[in-house]
Amino acid sequence: MIWHIIKRELYDHLNSLRFAFTTVLLIILMLINAVGYLDAHKTRSQAYQQKVSASLDKMRSNTDNLYNLVIEGPGNLYKKPSSLSFCASGGEAFIPESAQGGRATWSISSGGSSLRGIWRMSYPQSNPNLWDIMPDSTDVDWGNIISIVLSLVAILFTFDAISSEKEHGTLRLTLSNSISRGALLVSKFFAALITISIPFLIAALLNLFLLYTSGSISLEGSEWGRLGIIVFIAFLYLSIFLALGLLISSRVNHSSTSLTILLLIWTVWIVLIPSTLGSLTSGLQPTRTREEFDAQRMDPWEKLRSENGAGLNIPMLSQEIPATKGTVSWAEYLTEEATVHEELNEEHVNAQIAQVQLARSIIRVSPASSVRYGIESLAGTGFTRHVQFLEQVRRYADEFRVFLIETDRADPESPHAIGPKEGTSQKPVSFASIPKFEDHISFSGAYTAAATDILLLLLFFVVLFAGAFLSFLRVDV
Amino acid sequence: MFLVLIRRELLANLMTFRFVVAMVVTLSLVVANTVVLIADYERRLASYNTAVQQHAQKVSEAETYSEVEGKIRVDRPPNPLSIFNAGLDRRLGNSIHVRHTLVPTLWDTQSHSADNPFLNLFSSVDLVLIFQVILSLLALLFAHDAIAGEREAGTLQLTMTNPVSRPMILLAKYISAMACLILPVIMSLLLALILFSLSESILLSADDRLRIGGVLLISIIYLSVFYLIGLLISTLTRRTATALMVAMVIWSTLVLIYPSLIVFAVNRIWQTPTQLEAAYGEIEQTWERFERERMDFLERDPVEDDNTGYDILKGSGSRGGFEPSDSTTLKYFKAESRNLTQVNDDSESLVPHAKAYYQFAESLRIRAAERTGQVRQKALEQVYVRKANLAKNLMRLSPALMYDFATEAWAGTDFHSIEDFIISVQQYRQTVINYFHDKAAFSSRQWFASDQGEVDWSDLPQFSYHRADVATDVKHASGDIACLLLINVVLFMITVLIFVRQEV
Numbered sequence: 001m002i003w004h005i006i007k008r009e010l011y012d013h014l015n016s017l018r019f020a021f022t023t024v025l026l027i028i029l030m031l032i033n034a035v036g037y038l039d040a041h042k043t044r045s046q047a048y049q050q051k052v053s054a055s056l057d058k059m060r061s062n063t064d065n066l067y068n069l070v071i072e073g074p075g076n077l078y079k080k081p082s083s084l085s086f087c088a089s090g091g092e093a094f095i096p097e098s099a100q101g102g103r104a105t106w107s108i109s110s111g112g113s114s115l116r117g118i119w120r121m122s123y124p125q126s127n128p129n130l131w132d133i134m135p136d137s138t139d140v141d142w143g144n145i146i147s148i149v150l151s152l153v154a155i156l157f158t159f160d161a162i163s164s165e166k167e168h169g170t171l172r173l174t175l176s177n178s179i180s181r182g183a184l185l186v187s188k189f190f191a192a193l194i195t196i197s198i199p200f201l202i203a204a205l206l207n208l209f210l211l212y213t214s215g216s217i218s219l220e221g222s223e224w225g226r227l228g229i230i231v232f233i234a235f236l237y238l239s240i241f242l243a244l245g246l247l248i249s250s251r252v253n254h255s256s257t258s259l260t261i262l263l264l265i266w267t268v269w270i271v272l273i274p275s276t277l278g279s280l281t282s283g284l285q286p287t288r289t290r291e292e293f294d295a296q297r298m299d300p301w302e303k304l305r306s307e308n309g310a311g312l313n314i315p316m317l318s319q320e321i322p323a324t325k326g327t328v329s330w331a332e333y334l335t336e337e338a339t340v341h342e343e344l345n346e347e348h349v350n351a352q353i354a355q356v357q358l359a360r361s362i363i364r365v366s367p368a369s370s371v372r373y374g375i376e377s378l379a380g381t382g383f384t385r386h387v388q389f390l391e392q393v394r395r396y397a398d399e400f401r402v403f404l405i406e407t408d409r410a411d412p413e414s415p416h417a418i419g420p421k422e423g424t425s426q427k428p429v430s431f432a433s434i435p436k437f438e439d440h441i442s443f444s445g446a447y448t449a450a451a452t453d454i455l456l457l458l459l460f461f462v463v464l465f466a467g468a469f470l471s472f473l474r475v476d477v
Numbered sequence: 478m479f480l481v482l483i484r485r486e487l488l489a490n491l492m493t494f495r496f497v498v499a500m501v502v503t504l505s506l507v508v509a510n511t512v513v514l515i516a517d518y519e520r521r522l523a524s525y526n527t528a529v530q531q532h533a534q535k536v537s538e539a540e541t542y543s544e545v546e547g548k549i550r551v552d553r554p555p556n557p558l559s560i561f562n563a564g565l566d567r568r569l570g571n572s573i574h575v576r577h578t579l580v581p582t583l584w585d586t587q588s589h590s591a592d593n594p595f596l597n598l599f600s601s602v603d604l605v606l607i608f609q610v611i612l613s614l615l616a617l618l619f620a621h622d623a624i625a626g627e628r629e630a631g632t633l634q635l636t637m638t639n640p641v642s643r644p645m646i647l648l649a650k651y652i653s654a655m656a657c658l659i660l661p662v663i664m665s666l667l668l669a670l671i672l673f674s675l676s677e678s679i680l681l682s683a684d685d686r687l688r689i690g691g692v693l694l695i696s697i698i699y700l701s702v703f704y705l706i707g708l709l710i711s712t713l714t715r716r717t718a719t720a721l722m723v724a725m726v727i728w729s730t731l732v733l734i735y736p737s738l739i740v741f742a743v744n745r746i747w748q749t750p751t752q753l754e755a756a757y758g759e760i761e762q763t764w765e766r767f768e769r770e771r772m773d774f775l776e777r778d779p780v781e782d783d784n785t786g787y788d789i790l791k792g793s794g795s796r797g798g799f800e801p802s803d804s805t806t807l808k809y810f811k812a813e814s815r816n817l818t819q820v821n822d823d824s825e826s827l828v829p830h831a832k833a834y835y836q837f838a839e840s841l842r843i844r845a846a847e848r849t850g851q852v853r854q855k856a857l858e859q860v861y862v863r864k865a866n867l868a869k870n871l872m873r874l875s876p877a878l879m880y881d882f883a884t885e886a887w888a889g890t891d892f893h894s895i896e897d898f899i900i901s902v903q904q905y906r907q908t909v910i911n912y913f914h915d916k917a918a919f920s921s922r923q924w925f926a927s928d929q930g931e932v933d934w935s936d937l938p939q940f941s942y943h944r945a946d947v948a949t950d951v952k953h954a955s956g957d958i959a960c961l962l963l964i965n966v967v968l969f970m971i972t973v974l975i976f977v978r979q980e981v
Contacts, residue, residue, distance in 0.1 A: 021726050036745040094597040130570040131583045133865045133892050137740035260495050260618050264502050267610055278599025280513045352593045
């Protein structure tokens with residue numbers, strides 16, 4: 001009997017205007033997505049390679065002297081683009097794509113000798129969007145197609161599932177057969193799910209086919225797996241809205257009332273709530289300002305001055321071995337200045353990250369956000385990925401620092417007081433021995449991150465479906 | 478008869494469930510968001526105020542004239558009407574360095590340090606967005622069964638038996654439904670105004686009130702467009718369910734999908750032109766020429782053991798060189814600052830030489846900055862402004878976006894007002910240069926040394942920025958408003974024509 005009903009519903013749906021609309025809309029959107037990202041990954045990868053090699057070239061030019069490396073640092077470190085970025089662009093426009101391990105901006109000179117700050121890692125604060133005057137909009141990626149269009153379609157297919165049968169009196173007829181109410185609801189649910197999944201899968205496959213055959217993306221096993229999970233998330237999300245539609249439809253007597261309520265719920269829940277909560281939470285955890293941060297940076301400078309009295313000046317530097325007290329204290333100062341600068345910078349970024357994480361967890365009351373975040377983490381784009389990148393940069397910075405110290409230690413002609421020119425080795429360094437930064441996209445964390453979102457979506461689904469089920473059991477026919 | 482019809486329609490609309498829902502949803506969304514947005518505005522205002530103070534403080538720390546390089550920084554105050562339409566007010570940078578070596582453009586804006594740039598990941602909300610999404614939806618929900626519903630129920634025939642013309646029926650429906658729809662808009666705006674007056678930090682001028690009135694007016698015109706779209710659909714379809722479905726398709730396309738598609742397409746298709754590279758090359762050449770001319774000067778007037786001009790005078794103090802090179806924003810210039818706290822005795826005889834050198838070099842720098850400024854402005858125009866304008870013009874095919882742009886202009890948060898700010902910063906830069914000239918700063922000892930007294934910055938002219946007056950902003954919005962009105966008239970006429978010739 002269930003199959004009968006599913007079949008009947010299916011035929012009904014497939015012949016309807018809304019099915020045609022859904023098919024056309026999904027195919028158009030997915031095609032536009034494919035065309036838009038046709039050579040996006042290729043150009044992005046090329047640009048990445050170029051930038052990385054430019055950065056390495058710059059590093060190579062500094063290898064004739066260890067001191068140069070101490071001043072210039074490892075150069076810019078870049079984030080590797082993900083091949084699944086067509087699934088979720090992840091707010092690229094707002095997230096910096098590099099971290100800079102470069103020279104300090106200050107130098108002091110006195111009586112012919114000079115001193116300059118050593119390299120430090122810094123994370124760009126400004127976002128590339130600061131001068132983007134394009135109108136606000138959402139990107140046409142899988143994440144948005146799923147979160148906005150699929151949910152709207154789900155509502156359009158279920159708003160009259162029960163209420164119109166009630167209006168026409170066919171519900172009574174159906175229930176006079178030997179079928180339980182639960183089975184009827186389940187079969188309506190599956191009929192709608194199957195109907196929507198047909199155009200969705202066709203559009204998605206068309207999209208992948210275009211991207212794949214044009215050679216713009218090369219997908220490996222794990223990527224297919226992740227795409228599979230993304231499609232699963234899409235179905236789960238679709239189910240949430242099917243259940244919501246059934247719930248409302250069973251509660252009201254007129255289809256037009258049902259659609260009115262559903263549309264308003266949808267606009268508020270999907271379109272408006274994420275934005276409202278996003279700006280609301282930004283006020284919850286204010287971050288420290290750059291100026292406070294600058295004020296703190298001055299501390300080691302003051303400390304050094306007071307410890308060494310006024311007598312400390314640059315001519316105290318010498319190349320004697322072992323290093324003189326003056327050289328050592330300058331070396332200590334330079335190292336500390338760079339470390340403090342870096343630590344404060346890191347603290348600042350961490351505070352900003354914490355603020356965003358808080359907003360992201362609150363914003364998940366809207367399943368649209370859960371879906372976007374889940375897809376982002378699987379596609380290897382977006383904020384989680386950026387945090388991962390920063391983590392790797394941090395590890396690399398330590399590695400590079402250790403390398404500098406060890407190389408200096410290996411030079412018998414150096415006073416081993418890294419920082420001032422006089423205290424540092426002047427020997428050339430072999431380029432091959434310098435540790436290089438390579439960004440890895442690791443998905444072990446991504447799966448865990450996505451699992452949270454999947455569980456959340458599952459929870460929404462269970463609650464709404466149970467609601468629909470209970471309410472349908474109690475409906476007066 | 479006409480009045481009777483209006484009264485009937487009005488009562489019928491007011492009694493419906495959807496009117497209650499419209500009222501509750503609009504009011505609660507507007508109130509909740511106004512509270513959030515006011516808090517956000519207050520935060521931005523506080524951040525602006527501290528920034529202004531800190532930046533003033535920084536200037537006074539400079540001991541020599543050249544040390545002020547990179548320390549004069551001006552800020553753009555947040556616009557209270559960004560609560561209505563955030564536009565570019567919140568997103569774009571709100572602080573610019575003023576230096577004689579660079580003409581500031583949009584590319585040089587930075588954000589206040591207290592702002593977290595990552596928060597831009599969350600799309601921002603404003604009252605216009607709520608109206609844009611919710612009001613259009615409500616208008617369609619009110620309109621979809623206006624004719625189709627009566628036709629289904631058979632009451633249309635009954636109405637027609639009375640001595641009333643068909644256009645009059647449509648007009649009566651239009652007027653009464655609009656009255657019902659305007660009610661939640663006006664009430665929510667009034668509530669928002671009450672919340673405004675409760676907040677101490679928001680001071681609305683008479684101009685601002687006029688602007689808010691304008692936003693209300695445009696909102697009503699926008700509402701009417703969508704009501705008429707719904708009415709047209711309702712006349713064309715036989716069944717309310719079909720009418721509703723078609724209305725939803727049109728709504729989701731116009732309001733949600735189409736704008737994103739346009740921005741996406743323009744972003745992908747518009748290749749970053751090669752003009753940028755050429756312009757960067759030109760800028761580099763300008764500064765190379767600067768360097769050559771500077772060297773020529775030093776050759777003509779040589780100093781012993783210094784042929785770079787960096788250390789003409791010996792002594793102790795600090796020296797800074799700043800040479801950013803960013804080819805994506807064409808930011809390339811050469812700046813120097815110098816503060817000698819003590820000049821060695823044997824260098825004292827070179828002071829007149831140093832003065833002559835700096836006067837020459839700095840005016841050369843200003844000329845180079847102005848030349849590169851023009852190149853940058855042109856490139857910015859070609860790369861960013863044209864692209865944004867293309868996208869905006871294409872987006873105007875959707876009335877929802879027309880509404881957005883018109884209110885943006887009324888609120889003074891559109892690109893024009895950002896441009897105004899940049900222009901006033903450019904003027905301020907000129908004022909600062911004139912101030913330096915008046916003080917003969919470039920040729921003074923205080924340009925490079927503070928050993929004979931620090932610079933007194935107390936009479937440095939202050940930066941002030943005033944938003945353009947309402948009339949200018951209205952002019953920017955007038956095109957969109959006229960278009961919206963035209964759409965209204967055309968839609969109504971089409972509906973009348975179709976309805977008059979239709980079988981009941």
